[in-house]
Amino acid sequence: MPKLLILSREKNDYRRLIESAKLAELEFADDPNLCDIVFGEPKLIQDALPHLTSLKWVQSMYAGVEPLVDPAQRHDYVLTNARGVFGAPMSEYVFGYLLFLEKKMLERMKAQEAKQWQRPQSGMLHGKTIGLLGVGSIGSHLAGTAKHFGMTVRGFTKGSEESPQVDQYYHGNDLLKFATDLDYLVGVLPRTKDTHHIVNKSVLEVLPDHAIFVNVGRGNSVDEAALVHALKENKLAAAVLDVFDKEPLPENHPFWTTPNLYMTFHTSAISYPEDLTRLFVENYHRYLAGKPLKHIVDFERGY
Amino acid sequence: MPKLLILSREKNDYRRLIESAKLAELEFADDPNLCDIVFGEPKLIQDALPHLTSLKWVQSMYAGVEPLVDPAQRHDYVLTNARGVFGAPMSEYVFGYLLFLEKKMLERMKAQEAKQWQRPQSGMLHGKTIGLLGVGSIGSHLAGTAKHFGMTVRGFTKGSEESPQVDQYYHGNDLLKFATDLDYLVGVLPRTKDTHHIVNKSVLEVLPDHAIFVNVGRGNSVDEAALVHALKENKLAAAVLDVFDKEPLPENHPFWTTPNLYMTFHTSAISYPEDLTRLFVENYHRYLAGKPLKHIVDFERGY
Numbered sequence: 001m002p003k004l005l006i007l008s009r010e011k012n013d014y015r016r017l018i019e020s021a022k023l024a025e026l027e028f029a030d031d032p033n034l035c036d037i038v039f040g041e042p043k044l045i046q047d048a049l050p051h052l053t054s055l056k057w058v059q060s061m062y063a064g065v066e067p068l069v070d071p072a073q074r075h076d077y078v079l080t081n082a083r084g085v086f087g088a089p090m091s092e093y094v095f096g097y098l099l100f101l102e103k104k105m106l107e108r109m110k111a112q113e114a115k116q117w118q119r120p121q122s123g124m125l126h127g128k129t130i131g132l133l134g135v136g137s138i139g140s141h142l143a144g145t146a147k148h149f150g151m152t153v154r155g156f157t158k159g160s161e162e163s164p165q166v167d168q169y170y171h172g173n174d175l176l177k178f179a180t181d182l183d184y185l186v187g188v189l190p191r192t193k194d195t196h197h198i199v200n201k202s203v204l205e206v207l208p209d210h211a212i213f214v215n216v217g218r219g220n221s222v223d224e225a226a227l228v229h230a231l232k233e234n235k236l237a238a239a240v241l242d243v244f245d246k247e248p249l250p251e252n253h254p255f256w257t258t259p260n261l262y263m264t265f266h267t268s269a270i271s272y273p274e275d276l277t278r279l280f281v282e283n284y285h286r287y288l289a290g291k292p293l294k295h296i297v298d299f300e301r302g303y
Numbered sequence: 304m305p306k307l308l309i310l311s312r313e314k315n316d317y318r319r320l321i322e323s324a325k326l327a328e329l330e331f332a333d334d335p336n337l338c339d340i341v342f343g344e345p346k347l348i349q350d351a352l353p354h355l356t357s358l359k360w361v362q363s364m365y366a367g368v369e370p371l372v373d374p375a376q377r378h379d380y381v382l383t384n385a386r387g388v389f390g391a392p393m394s395e396y397v398f399g400y401l402l403f404l405e406k407k408m409l410e411r412m413k414a415q416e417a418k419q420w421q422r423p424q425s426g427m428l429h430g431k432t433i434g435l436l437g438v439g440s441i442g443s444h445l446a447g448t449a450k451h452f453g454m455t456v457r458g459f460t461k462g463s464e465e466s467p468q469v470d471q472y473y474h475g476n477d478l479l480k481f482a483t484d485l486d487y488l489v490g491v492l493p494r495t496k497d498t499h500h501i502v503n504k505s506v507l508e509v510l511p512d513h514a515i516f517v518n519v520g521r522g523n524s525v526d527e528a529a530l531v532h533a534l535k536e537n538k539l540a541a542a543v544l545d546v547f548d549k550e551p552l553p554e555n556h557p558f559w560t561t562p563n564l565y566m567t568f569h570t571s572a573i574s575y576p577e578d579l580t581r582l583f584v585e586n587y588h589r590y591l592a593g594k595p596l597k598h599i600v601d602f603e604r605g606y
Binding site: 088089091092093095096097099100102103105108109111112115117118119120121122124125126144145148149150247248249251256262263264265266267270 | 391392394395396398399400402403405406408411412414415418420421422423424425427428429447448451452453550551552554559565566567568569570573
């Protein structure tokens with residue numbers, strides 16, 4: 001009988017949802033030593049790894065699984081991550097902030113406060129060019145929304161060219177060509193050794209002054225000092241950051257007060273237990289049938 | 304030889320664009336008495352009507368043509384209005400503001416200002432229900448964007464059921480049924496005698512407290528006093544208004560300072576001379592060929 005350990009701050013919610021799915025043979029267990037399956041948050045799972053002596057499969061509730069792919073950790077089980085559930089919320093976040101900036105909502109609020117009937121020019125997404133750094137399941141979703149709004153879409157990826165909504169793909173040495181003349185650059189990269197500071201001084205320099213940078217991937221992909229410099233020198237219109245190299249962001253970090261930098265707090269990918277449970281249930285059926293699981297993480301690659 | 308009078312504040316831009324289309328037989332003229340065609344802004348055309356003794360066709364640069372359908376004016380010519388060019392900008396405006404509110408962008412900016420790493424719950428468009436008051440060319444475009452974001456779409460129209468993206472249509476006496484339990488109500492109605500105060504106390508009362516009302520149609524459709532009351536009593540989460548009964552909004556109007564009321568200044572439908580000229584050129588070819596024009600306005604109906 002498969003035995004499941006749930007490691008989440010919303011453990012009770014997940015247990016209720018899984019119970020209502022009435023999965024064949026599945027038992028819940030609290031003793032890590034007995035469990036072959038874990039469904040949970042990567043950091044909590046990392047802490048439990050030494051006690052998970054029967055472990056066969058981990059279903060992560062997050063897309064990012066850094067604590068588990070860490071080379072110092074054991075990798076003797078199948079790790080699957082959460083995919084396909086973050087595209088919609090990420091898309092709402094990214095295009096919400098792009099529209100917020102293009103429609104000059106703050107300026108209009110100030111005009112209202114001053115009781116001034118003003119008609120400043122506002123911009124359109126329509127006709128603009130967006131560059132997606134990373135085109136996996138989330139990037140593909142963003143590409144679809146960009147096309148809905150009438151945009152040109154460039155994608156920079158390591159290898160995969162999965163999305164038919166991307167107009168042009170770029171790889172490897174073509175990073176600067178990819179970034180040149182973008183209206184919007186959106187980072188959707190996982191934290192791996194290859195993505196460290198990929199958004200560096202050179203990339204920021206080839207972006208036009210009116211460009212907006214949004215990062216919803218991982219903070220390590222950005223050279224934070226170079227970004228602060230670009231914003232201070234007005235070499236970039238704005239940056240919207242949901243992720244940072246260190247989280248929570250230290251109190252003395254320059255980002256808090258950098259002009260035209262809009263910060264949120266690793267909240268762009270709201271996930272719902274219902275969606276994640278659906279993912280778990282689907283993979284559980286495969287696990288029970290001995291079929292290959294969906295969304296298996298390559299420990300070496302890191303995602 | 305057809306003779307064209309352009310009546311617009313951007314007259315020179317339009318002339319240049321039309322010249323570059325190299326239209327057969329067309330001549331530009333400045334004497335209104337000689338012109339059979341006028342391409343322009345409704346208010347300027349209304350002022351010129353007494354002098355347009357040879358008038359056969361008016362192509363409006365706006366969707367709203369109130370100054371021309373006014374019963375006190377002559378209606379002895381074919382009036383076509385601008386359609387199909389405002390859907391994209393309106394959609395960016397409407398969904399931009401809905402995302403701004405759902406993502407609690409102001410709260411996050413305040414957290415950043417206070418250097419506080421906060422993770423407030425933010426909402427999703429996905430799964431919500433939007434109601435479109437008016438489903439013509441703009442409403443249909445909004446319906447498409449709503450479906451892209453995974454929403455349920457209700458449409459209230461006088462008669463037409465043009466958009467396949469609308470999940471359910473409502474008519475006439477079903478207005479309150481249409482409005483009940485909507486998460487978002489969006490007004491896209493023209494100013495006609497039938498649309499006066501259609502968003503009244505009863506409609507506002509059946510909307511849930513968390514609902515957001517957006518008006519990008521015409522201001523006369525809203526009972527402004529009832530709206531102020533609903534917002535003050537927290538019977539409505541927010542209102543986003545681009546149009547008003549009187550524009551510019553008088554300085555002593557309560558809207559300026561009503562809580563949770565976000566105001567813009569009749570700027571939601573940015574139009575580009577290129578788009579409007581394309582519309583004119585297409586209709587000119589029809590005019591020259593004696594074919595029926597596109598987007599003919601019914602003077603009686605008002606749109």
